[in-house]
Amino acid sequence: MAVDTLGLAGLSLVGDGVAAGGAKAFRAVSPATGAELETEFFSSSADQIELAATLAEAAFPAYAAISGKERAAFLRRIADELNSVGPALVDRAHLETGLPLARLNGELGRTMGQLKLFADVLDEGSWANLRIDEAMPERKPLPRADLRSMLRPIGPVAVFGASNFPLAFSVAGGDTASALAAGNPVIVKAHPAHPGTSEIAGRAIRKAVLESGLPVGVFSLLFDSGIEVGVALVKHPVVKAVAFTGSAAGGQALMKLAADRPEPIPCYAEMGSTNPLFILAGAMRERGIALAQGLQGSFTLGSGQFCTKPGIVFVPEAESGEFLQTLKTGVGALGSAGMLTHGIAAKYGKAIRERVAKGKAELIAGNPGAAETETAAGAPAVFGIGLGEFLEHPELGEEVFGPTTLLVHYGAEGSLVEAAKGMHGHLTATIHGTDDDLMKAGALIRVLETKVGRILFNGFPTGVEVSHAMVHGGPYPATSDGRSTSVGTQAIFRFVRPICYQDFVDAALPDELKRGNPLGVMRLVNGSLTREAQG
Numbered sequence: 150m151a152v153d154t155l156g157l158a159g160l161s162l163v164g165d166g167v168a169a170g171g172a173k174a175f176r177a178v179s180p181a182t183g184a185e186l187e188t189e190f191f192s193s194s195a196d197q198i199e200l201a202a203t204l205a206e207a208a209f210p211a212y213a214a215i216s217g218k219e220r221a222a223f224l225r226r227i228a229d230e231l232n233s234v235g236p237a238l239v240d241r242a243h244l245e246t247g248l249p250l251a252r253l254n255g256e257l258g259r260t261m262g263q264l265k266l267f268a269d270v271l272d273e274g275s276w277a278n279l280r281i282d283e284a285m286p287e288r289k290p291l292p293r294a295d296l297r298s299m300l301r302p303i304g305p306v307a308v309f310g311a312s313n314f315p316l317a318f319s320v321a322g323g324d325t326a327s328a329l330a331a332g333n334p335v336i337v338k339a340h341p342a343h344p345g346t347s348e349i350a351g352r353a354i355r356k357a358v359l360e361s362g363l364p365v366g367v368f369s370l371l372f373d374s375g376i377e378v379g380v381a382l383v384k385h386p387v388v389k390a391v392a393f394t395g396s397a398a399g400g401q402a403l404m405k406l407a408a409d410r411p412e413p414i415p416c417y418a419e420m421g422s423t424n425p426l427f428i429l430a431g432a433m434r435e436r437g438i439a440l441a442q443g444l445q446g447s448f449t450l451g452s453g454q455f456c457t458k459p460g461i462v463f464v465p466e467a468e469s470g471e472f473l474q475t476l477k478t479g480v481g482a483l484g485s486a487g488m489l490t491h492g493i494a495a496k497y498g499k500a501i502r503e504r505v506a507k508g509k510a511e512l513i514a515g516n517p518g519a520a521e522t523e524t525a526a527g528a529p530a531v532f533g534i535g536l537g538e539f540l541e542h543p544e545l546g547e548e549v550f551g552p553t554t555l556l557v558h559y560g561a562e563g564s565l566v567e568a569a570k571g572m573h574g575h576l577t578a579t580i581h582g583t584d585d586d587l588m589k590a591g592a593l594i595r596v597l598e599t600k601v602g603r604i605l606f607n608g609f610p611t612g613v614e615v616s617h618a619m620v621h622g623g624p625y626p627a628t629s630d631g632r633s634t635s636v637g638t639q640a641i642f643r644f645v646r647p648i649c650y651q652d653f654v655d656a657a658l659p660d661e662l663k664r665g666n667p668l669g670v671m672r673l674v675n676g677s678l679t680r681e682a683q684g
Contacts, residue, residue, distance in 0.1 A: 156237075159190040159344070162351045162370040163201045165359060168193065175374035177344055180247040180490055180525035190344045193371040193378050202387040204366025205305035205334040212367050213302045213332040216660065217277075217668075221268035223361045224330060228261040228268075230353035231321060238349045242315045245343035247487040247525065252451070256316045263323055263615045267330035270638050274670035276300075278647070279661050281674045283683065294652050297662040300645035302332030304389030307382040309403075310340035310347060311394035312489050313454045318635075319343070320350040320370060323615070324392035324417075327640035329367070336369045336388070338379045342490050344372055376402075383407055383416070390644055391416040394456070394635065397548075397626055404629050417643050418629040419622070421548045422576035423460035424601075424610050427565055429582035429590065430465045432607070433472060440581060441475035444554070447609035449529050452486045453552030454493070457577050457610040457621075460548055463536075463565055466558045473513070473556075476531060480514040485526040486552065494525040497551030501530050509542050510534040510555060527551045536564055540571065562589075569596040574624025574631060577603045577610040600624060602634065 161168040171191025178185055193201075231238065239253045246253075270276050277299045284295035306328040311318035318324070320337050328335050339347035351370035358367050371378050383391050383406040391414065393403050400418030407416035428440060448458050464472065488494040505512055515530035529552040536559040539545060545555060559565060569578075578601040580590060587606060597604050602623040613621050619637030622628045628635075633643050655663050661670060664683040671680055 157188045157241075157345050157348050159188045159348070159372075161191075161193045161197050161201075161372050162348070162355050162368075163193075163197055164204055164369070165355075165365045168197045170194070171197070171372070173374055175341065175344075177245045177342065178491065179244060180487060180494075183491065183523035183525075186244055186345065188345055190348075190372050190374075192373045192375070195381065198371060198378060198381050198385070201336050201366075201369035201371060202305065202382075202385045204364075204369065205336055206366070206387045208334045208364035208366030209302075209304055211364050212334060215332075215363075217271035217274050219361075220330060220332065221271040223357060223363065224264045224268040224271070224326065226357040226361055227321060227329075227354050228264040230357050231257065231261050231264075231350065234349055234353050238316070238346060238353075241349055242343060242346040245346055246315050246489050248315070248451075248489075253316065256314060259615060260316045260321055263317070264321070264326050266615060266638060267326050267641065270641070271330055274661060274668050275672075276638070276641060277645075277661055279670060279672040281662065281672055281683070283675055284652070296649055296651055297653065297658065298647050298649040299659065299661055300331075300642070301648045303644055303646050305334045305336060305387050306390045306392060306644055307379075307385075307388045308335055308337045309379060309391070309393040309395065310337060310343075312340050312342050312493070313451070313456070314394075315340070315343045315346045316350065318394045320347045321354055323636055323640055324394070325354075328390075328392065328644045331641050331644040333389075333644050334364075334367045336371065336382060338382060339370060339372050341372075341374045347372075379403070380406060384410060386410075386412065389414055391418075392635070392643070393418040395420065396550075397421055400629060401626075415643070416629050417633055417635065419456065419576075419635050420626055420628060421456050421550065422574075422623065422627045423546055423548050424457055424575050424577045424579070425461045425463065425569070425572065426459040426579040426610070427463045427581065427593065428465065428472075429562060429580065429586040430467065431583035431586040432581040433465050433468050435583065437469060437472035438475045441472045442479065443609055445476060445479045447611045448554040449480075449483065449486070449552040450611045452488050452527055453497075453529070454489055454550060455611045457613060459554060459579065459610055461546055461555050461557060463557045463559055463568065465562075466560055469558075477514040480529050480531050483515075483529050485516075485528040488525045488527050488551065491525040493550060494527050497527045497549065497553075500549045500551070501528075501553060504530075504532060504545075504549075509538065510545055513556065515553070529553065531556065533558065536560070536568060540568065543571070546572065566592050566596055569593060569600060572600050574627040575601045576621060576623045576627045577601055577605060579605040579608065579610055581607055602627070602631065
C-alpha cells in the first residue's frame with residue numbers, strides 16, 4: 150500500500166482498517182498553483198459502501214445504549230486526537246484549500262471546541278427533553294398510565310463534508326459532532342477538494358473510536374471524486390438521516406433522493422444564502438464611512454466564500470454619498486484573492502461577467518471577473534440597482550458565491566417591508582440603525598422573523614458563534630428544514646426522535662427517566678421542571 154510522507158494512504162477508512170483498493174483514482178489540486186498534490190486517492194467501491202453501512206447498523210444498538218457521560222468522554226477524546234495531529238492537519242488543509250494558516254488554526258480550535266461543547270451538553274443531560282407524567286390510578290372517569298418520554302437517536306447518519314470549511318464543517322465538524330453526541334454512528338463522505346485533510350481528521354476519529362472501546366462501525370470515512378458514493382449513501386436503507394452543507398443544486402438533489410426512498414428520511418441541507426442587510430437612515434447619517442468599511446470587510450472575508458456573506462445591501466438614497474465613495478475607493482484598491490477551487494473561481498468569474506453583460510445592475514466598483522488562470526482567484530465587485538428595478542428582477546437576489554455584493558437603493562423606509570415580504574428564505578438578515586431606528590422597525594423585524602434564522606443589529610453576519618443559543622438555519626431555500634440549525638448545541642435535535650415508555654418498571658427504564666433520578670438531571674415532572682427524585 151502506497152503511503153505518502155504525511156502518512157496518507159488515499160483509501161477509505163471502514164471498520165478498524167483502510168479499504169483494500171478502491172474504484173476511480175483522483176488527486177487533490179492546489180488552488181494556489183494548479184498542481185496536483187501528492188497521494189492518489191480512490192473513490193469507495195460499492196462493496197466498501199455496503200461494509201460501512203453494515204458496520205454502522207451493527208454498531209448502532211450498542212453505541213445508542215452507552216451513557217451520555219461515556220459519549221462525552223468519546224467526543225473529548227476526538228478533540229484531543231485532532232489536537233495531536235493539528236500541525237499536519239492544518240498544513241495539508243492549507244495545501245488543499247489555499248486558506249491562510251491563521252484561519253485554519255482558528256478553524257481547528259473551533260472544531261475541537263464544538264466537540265467539547267457537545268460533551269458538556271451530554272454531561273449535564275437535560276438536553277434529552279425528559280418528561281414524566283406519573284400514574285394517576287384513581288383518576289376519574291379513566292385512570293392515567295405512567296408515561297415517560299425522552300429523545301433517542303435515530304440511527305446511522307450520512308454526513309457530507311463542505312468545501313469552504315475543511316475542518317469545522319467537514320469530517321470532524323458540527324454535523325459529525327452533533328450526530329455522534331446524539332448517539333448515532335456516522336458515515337462521512339469526504340469532500341473531493343480536500344481528501345488529505347479528510348483522511349487525517351478521519352484517522353483521528355477512528356483512533357478515538359478504538360481507544361474508547363466502541364464498535365468499529367461508529368465511524369467510517371468514504372472518498373469520492375464525483376457523486377456516486379453520496380447517492381449510494383443517501384439511498385442506502387441503513388442510513389436514517391443526511392447532513393449536507395453546500396450548493397443549492399447539490400442540496401436539492403439530496404433532498405429528492407431522501408424523499409424518494411421507500412422509507413423517506415430527513416435531509417438537513419444548508420444550501421447557502423444572500424443574507425440581506427438593511428441600512429436605515431439614522432445609521433447612515435451617523436456612521437456611513439464605518440458602515441462602508443465594515444461591509445467591505447464582511448463581503449470580501451475569505452474571498453466571499455462564507456454562507457453568511459451579505460450579498461444584498463439596502464441603502465437609503467439620501468445621505469449615502471460618503472458611504473458609496475468609501476466603498477468604491479476601498480474595493481477599487483483590492484486585487485484578486487485566492488478561492489477554494491478552480492471550479493468555484495471559474496463559476497464566480499462567469500457570474501460576474503454575466504451580471505455586467507446583462508446590465509440590469511450597474512458595476513459600481515471592482516473588476517468584471519478575473520480571467521481563469523492557474524491560480525484559483527476572484528476579484529471583488531460591487532453592483533448597484535434601484536429598489537424598483539430590483540423587484541422587477543428577483544434573480545439578482547440569488548447567491549453568488551464569491552467576493553461580491555449588490556447595493557439596492559431605496560427611498561422611503563416603508564418600502565423595505567414590502568421588499569422583505571418578497572424574499573425567500575435566508576440564513577441571516579441584518580439591520581443597521583440607531584436605537585430609535587430599531588424601535589420604528591417593528592414591522593420589518595416581524596417580516597424578517599419569517600424569512601431567516603438569525604437577525605443581527607448593528608453587526609455583520611460573517612462569523613457564526615458556536616453556542617447554545619445560535620441558530621444557523623433558515624426557511625427554504627437557505628436550508629431544507631427551517632426548524633433546524635447546523636451550528637450550536639440545538640443541532641443535536643436533528644438526529645433524535647421522541648420515545649415514550651408507558652408503565653415500565655424502574656429497572657427497565659433509561660437512567661434519565663428512573664424514579665430516583667440517579668443522574669440528577671432536570672426533568673418535566675407532572676408539568677413542573679425539577680431535579681428532585683420521585684417517591
